[in-house]
Amino acid sequence: MSNERPWLAHYPAGVPAQIDINEYASVTAVLEEAFERFRDRPAFANFGRKLSYGQIDAMSRRFAGYLTGELGLAKGDRIAIMMPNVLQYPIALFGALRAGLVVVNTNPMYTARELRHQLEDSGAKAIVVLDNFAATLEEVIAETGVRHVVTTGIGDLLGFPKGALVNFAVRHVKKMVPPYRLPQAVRFRDALARGARHPLPKVAQSHDDIAFLQYTGGTTGVAKGAMLTHGNMIANMLQAGAWIGANLKQGQEVVITALPLYHIFSLTANGLVFMRLGGLSWLITNPRDMPGFVKELRASGFTAITGVNTLFNGLLNTPGFADLDFSRLRLSLGGGMAVQRAVAERWKKVTGCTLVEAYGLTETSPAACINPLDLKDYNGSIGLPISSTDAAIWSEDNRPLPPGEVGELMIRGPQVMKGYWNRPDETAKVLGPDGWLHTGDIARMDENGYFYIVDRKKDMILVSGFNVYPNEVEDVVMQHPGVAEVAAVGVPDEHSGEVVKLFVVRKDPGLTVEALKAFCHDNLTGYKRPKVIEFRDALPKSNVGKILRRELRDEKKAAPAAG
Incomplete structure (x- = not known):
C-alpha cells in the first residue's frame, strides 16, 4: 500500500490516512454544531464590529425563514450572492444553506456580460447584492430568471452610528455606489425582520445534494459551474481540518480572511474549516488598501492567515508590516497560485512563520495537496495528497508515470466535484468514469510522495x-x-x-x-x-x-x- 501511496509514510503525526465523511450529513449540520458549541465566541469581525456564533445563528435562521417563508424558495433552488467580505456574506450564505438552497457565488467585479451568463446559466431565482454592484445587476436582470433581489450597504450591520457613517462615506464621499433602480429589491435588514416571523425550515439534506455552483474556467472561454455537493464540502473540511487541526486550538484562533469568501479557497478554509474549530474570521473588505490592511492586522491579534502569493508579497512591501507582532502567528497558508521562493523566504524572515503552500482547484473543493505545517523552510513543493486523496502523474496517453517523470497531475477523492452544471460534454473531458480528475497542471512526484507543479498546461x-x-x-x-x-x-x-x-x-x-x-x-x-x-x-x-x-x-x- 505504502509503495502505491508513498506520501502516507511522510504524513504529519496524527493525520489519518482516511477521513470519515459520514461524520456529518450536510454542511448545515456542521454549521449547527458550531453555533451550539461556540455560541458566545466571536465568529466574524469586520470594521471593528464582531458577531458571535449565537448572533450568526439567529440572523442566518431569520434569513432562511425569509427565503422559504416569504419568498417561497424550495430545496435545490439557486440563489446568487454578490458581495465582498462583509458581515452580511456569512449570514446570507448560511441562511441559504439552512434553507436547502444552492449557493451561486458571484464575483462582485463581474461585468454585465459575465453576470448575465452566470445568472442565466445557473437559473438563479434570487440574488443578494451589495449596493456598490447593484447597477450591474440592473443592466441584466430583465434577461435572467432572477425574481427576488435583496440589497445591502457595507455598513448595514455595523451598528449605530458607525454603520450610518460608513454608508454615508461610501455613497457620498467616496462615490462608490453608482445610481441604480431595482424597484423589487428588499433591504437586507428588512428581510431579516420579515424572516423572524417564520420558523427555520426543516430540510432533509444528503451528501449528494448540491451545496454550491462554483463558477470556473473563464480562462478557457465560457465559465462553467462546478457542482460541489454537501459531501464534497464536508470531505474537504474534514481533510483540511485533520491536516491543520493539531496545530490549532479550538475556540482560540483568529484567521485573517482577505481573500473573498466567494472564492473557493477562502470559502472552505476560512468560512468552514475555521468555523468548525470555533475560530474568529477577521474579514478584510478591501485587501488592496494595503496600509489599511496592515492597520487591521495590528488590531486583530491574528494566529492564522490564508492568501495568494501576490497578497503576501504586497504585505511584505507595505511599510509597517514588518513591525507587527507575529508572536501568535501559527499558520500561513498560501494557495490559489504558485508561492514564489523569494516571497516565502522573506515571509519566514519577517514573521518567523513558514509560508506553507497548498494546492487545489475549484473542482476539488479546493484542497488536494498540502505541505506539512512543521515544514522548516520553503521546499518548492505543493505538498502531499491529503487524507482519502489519490494523486498520480499521467502521460499524454493516460498511462501512470513513475516518480520523477513529468506529466499531467491527476486527482481522485471524495472532494472531487460531481461535474459541471448542465455540461456533460465538458465534464467528460476532465472527469473519468473511474473518478480521476484531469487538473490541466503539469507536475512531477518525488519518491517520498511530494508533488511539484511544473506549470499550467496551457501556459x-x-x-x-x-x-x-x-x-x-x-x-x-x-x-x-x-x-x-x-x-x-x-x-x-x-x-x-x-x-x-x-x-x-x-x-x-x-x-x-x-x-x-x-x-x-x-x-x-x-x-x-x-x-x-x-x-x-x-x-x-x-x-x-x-x-x-x-x-x-x-x-x-x-x-x-x-x-
Whole structure:
C-alpha cells in the first residue's frame, strides 16, 4: 500500500490516512454544531464590529425563514450572492444553506456580460447584492430568471452610528455606489425582520445534494459551474481540518480572511474549516488598501492567515508590516497560485512563520495537496495528497508515470466535484468514469510522495521544441532585488516558434532591461532566457490577485519594449 501511496509514510503525526465523511450529513449540520458549541465566541469581525456564533445563528435562521417563508424558495433552488467580505456574506450564505438552497457565488467585479451568463446559466431565482454592484445587476436582470433581489450597504450591520457613517462615506464621499433602480429589491435588514416571523425550515439534506455552483474556467472561454455537493464540502473540511487541526486550538484562533469568501479557497478554509474549530474570521473588505490592511492586522491579534502569493508579497512591501507582532502567528497558508521562493523566504524572515503552500482547484473543493505545517523552510513543493486523496502523474496517453517523470497531475477523492452544471460534454473531458480528475497542471512526484507543479498546461511556452515553464522563469526573476512582480509569457517568433517575454513591475525604478537580461543570463539556460522585457506600472490580476498571464498573451498590441 505504502509503495502505491508513498506520501502516507511522510504524513504529519496524527493525520489519518482516511477521513470519515459520514461524520456529518450536510454542511448545515456542521454549521449547527458550531453555533451550539461556540455560541458566545466571536465568529466574524469586520470594521471593528464582531458577531458571535449565537448572533450568526439567529440572523442566518431569520434569513432562511425569509427565503422559504416569504419568498417561497424550495430545496435545490439557486440563489446568487454578490458581495465582498462583509458581515452580511456569512449570514446570507448560511441562511441559504439552512434553507436547502444552492449557493451561486458571484464575483462582485463581474461585468454585465459575465453576470448575465452566470445568472442565466445557473437559473438563479434570487440574488443578494451589495449596493456598490447593484447597477450591474440592473443592466441584466430583465434577461435572467432572477425574481427576488435583496440589497445591502457595507455598513448595514455595523451598528449605530458607525454603520450610518460608513454608508454615508461610501455613497457620498467616496462615490462608490453608482445610481441604480431595482424597484423589487428588499433591504437586507428588512428581510431579516420579515424572516423572524417564520420558523427555520426543516430540510432533509444528503451528501449528494448540491451545496454550491462554483463558477470556473473563464480562462478557457465560457465559465462553467462546478457542482460541489454537501459531501464534497464536508470531505474537504474534514481533510483540511485533520491536516491543520493539531496545530490549532479550538475556540482560540483568529484567521485573517482577505481573500473573498466567494472564492473557493477562502470559502472552505476560512468560512468552514475555521468555523468548525470555533475560530474568529477577521474579514478584510478591501485587501488592496494595503496600509489599511496592515492597520487591521495590528488590531486583530491574528494566529492564522490564508492568501495568494501576490497578497503576501504586497504585505511584505507595505511599510509597517514588518513591525507587527507575529508572536501568535501559527499558520500561513498560501494557495490559489504558485508561492514564489523569494516571497516565502522573506515571509519566514519577517514573521518567523513558514509560508506553507497548498494546492487545489475549484473542482476539488479546493484542497488536494498540502505541505506539512512543521515544514522548516520553503521546499518548492505543493505538498502531499491529503487524507482519502489519490494523486498520480499521467502521460499524454493516460498511462501512470513513475516518480520523477513529468506529466499531467491527476486527482481522485471524495472532494472531487460531481461535474459541471448542465455540461456533460465538458465534464467528460476532465472527469473519468473511474473518478480521476484531469487538473490541466503539469507536475512531477518525488519518491517520498511530494508533488511539484511544473506549470499550467496551457501556459507552457515552446521554444525551438523545448518546454519552458513560466513559473520557473518567474521564480528566478523574482529573486532580483529590483523586481516587485513579474509575469512570463510566450510570444510568437519566426526562428524558434515562441520566445519568452517578461512583463515586470519594478521595485527599483533604476532597473534596466540590460541589467535584468544579464541576471537572467547568469541564472537561466539559453532557451529559457527572456528575449523581450517590458516594464509596466501594474500587471492584470484576477479578483483574488492571481496574475493573468492570459491577458498579457492576448495583448496583440503589446509592442516589444527596448530589447
